[in-house]
Amino acid sequence: xxxxxxxxxxxxxxxxxxxxxxxxxxxxxxxxxxxxxxxxxxxxxxxxxxxxxxxxxxxxxxxxxxxxxxxxxxxxxxxxxxxxxxxxxxxxxxxxxxxxxxxxxxxxxxxxxxxxxxxxxxxxxxxxxxxxxxxxxxxxxxxxxxxxxxxxxxxxxxxxxxxxxxxxxxxxxxxxxxxxxxxxxxxxxxxxxxxxxxxxxxxxxxxxxxxxxxxxxxxxxxxxxxxxxxxxxxxxxxxxxxxxxxxxxxxxxxxxxxxxxxxxxxxxxxxxxxxxxxxxxxxxxxxxxxxxxxxxxxxxxxxxxxxxxxxxxxxxxxxxxxxxxxxxxxxxxxxxxxxxxxxxxxxxxxxxxxxxxxxxxxxxxxxxxxxxxxxxxxxxxxxxxxxxxxxxxxxxxx
Numbered sequence: 206x207x208x209x210x211x212x213x214x215x216x217x218x219x220x221x222x223x224x225x226x227x228x229x230x231x232x233x234x235x236x237x238x239x240x241x242x243x244x245x246x247x248x249x250x251x252x253x254x255x256x257x258x259x260x261x262x263x264x265x266x267x268x269x270x271x272x273x274x275x276x277x278x279x280x281x282x283x284x285x286x287x288x289x290x291x292x293x294x295x296x297x298x299x300x301x302x303x304x305x306x307x308x309x310x311x312x313x314x315x316x317x318x319x320x321x322x323x324x325x326x327x328x329x330x331x332x333x334x335x336x337x338x339x340x341x342x343x344x345x346x347x348x349x350x351x352x353x354x355x356x357x358x359x360x361x362x363x364x365x366x367x368x369x370x371x372x373x374x375x376x377x378x379x380x381x382x383x384x385x386x387x388x389x390x391x392x393x394x395x396x397x398x399x400x401x402x403x404x405x406x407x408x409x410x411x412x413x414x415x416x417x418x419x420x421x422x423x424x425x426x427x428x429x430x431x432x433x434x435x436x437x438x439x440x441x442x443x444x445x446x447x448x449x450x451x452x453x454x455x456x457x458x459x460x461x462x463x464x465x466x467x468x469x470x471x472x473x474x475x476x477x478x479x480x481x482x483x484x485x486x487x488x489x490x491x492x493x494x495x496x497x498x499x500x501x502x503x504x505x506x507x508x509x510x511x512x513x514x515x516x517x518x519x520x521x522x523x524x525x526x527x528x529x530x531x532x533x534x535x536x537x538x539x540x541x542x543x544x545x546x547x548x549x550x551x552x553x554x555x556x557x558x559x560x561x562x563x564x565x566x567x568x569x570x571x572x573x574x575x576x577x578x579x580x581x582x583x584x585x586x587x588x589x590x591x592x593x594x595x596x597x598x599x600x601x602x603x
């Protein structure tokens with residue numbers, strides 16, 4: 206995810222400093238190189254030895270006395286990105302006014318790399334006009350500010366001021382650094398569960414929320430792709446870079462997907478498309494008093510098959526939601542003509558429809574199966590794109 210990227214993690218003197226250790230570990234797990242710089246106050250909350258053990262490099266804690274005659278400029282030039290987490294009100298003020306009185310603020314002042322700031326403080330401090338003005342100033346500098354969350358604070362208080370979730374910070378850093386390995390690709394993503402009308406009120410559908418497709422679309426944009434998202438689910442909260450095409454039924458989705466597929470180089474079909482629809486949907490509402498109705502069903506269009514048959518055909522990733530064994534996944538990958546099949550057992554607790562997590566297996570038509578652990582859908586999306594990019598490197602673009 207961050208292979209070869211160089212991240213400087215700045216740590217300031219707040220209770221949330223312990224979360225910076227988790228951040229350092231996560232960046233390293235994602236293959237980044239990490240160096241840390243700490244304010245004197247930060248060392249009152251967490252030891253420099255912790256970051257030395259996690260990163261393999263001693264943190265910079267002072268501008269003077271070390272072997273490097275200019276540690277702040279060395280770090281500033283080395284960094285691909287600087288993250289200051291947590292950022293206290295005092296450090297926020299120093300950053301806004303260009304102070305360089307400690308190693309951390311001097312490093313930020315000396316860098317040309319992107320800067321991400323994650324404030325953490327008591328509610329009254331966060332809401333004070335001086336703090337709000339300081340946030341506005343650093344945003345004008347081009348710094349990315351990740352606002353604090355509401356929750357438990359130091360001293361038993363509760364309110365806005367809690368450091369943003371570390372995984373949110375990781376996601377923001379990913380969006381800024383971006384791998385760019387999907388530059389030039391045009392990606393079609395289908396998402397959500399289709400609805401097939403029984404009458405103007407009722408429909409046949411499924412429990413798919415569209416969260417997986419939204420995660421796949423967002424991840425593709427962050428990696429440089431142009432994305433067309435055909436969805437029967439809820440639109441992503443951030444549509445930046447995404448062309449959103451809302452649909453309802455399988456027929457709607459088929460028409461939209463088949464229209465866009467020939468202009469796309471990659472298609473990821475996460476949608477849960479209804480296999481059947483009422484043959485003759487009612488134009489008026491069915492009434493209980495009329496008794497139990499007979500509803501004749503007919504097959505819906507095979508959206509995946511239509512994309513497979515498009516000319517030119519995009520690199521094709523299919524999804525298969527199963528209940529129980531995934532033994533049929535290899536056969537399904539062959540039968541559907543996909544390049545990669547992502548299969549998951551939606552009955553697994555905490556995985557599948559409507560959840561924020563997923564546990565999937567990636568299956569090729571050759572019978573290769575890679576089982577992934579339960580993880581956030583954003584991480585599943587990253588894993589899918591890592592696999593697709595690897596495959597595309599050895600396959601000429603169509």
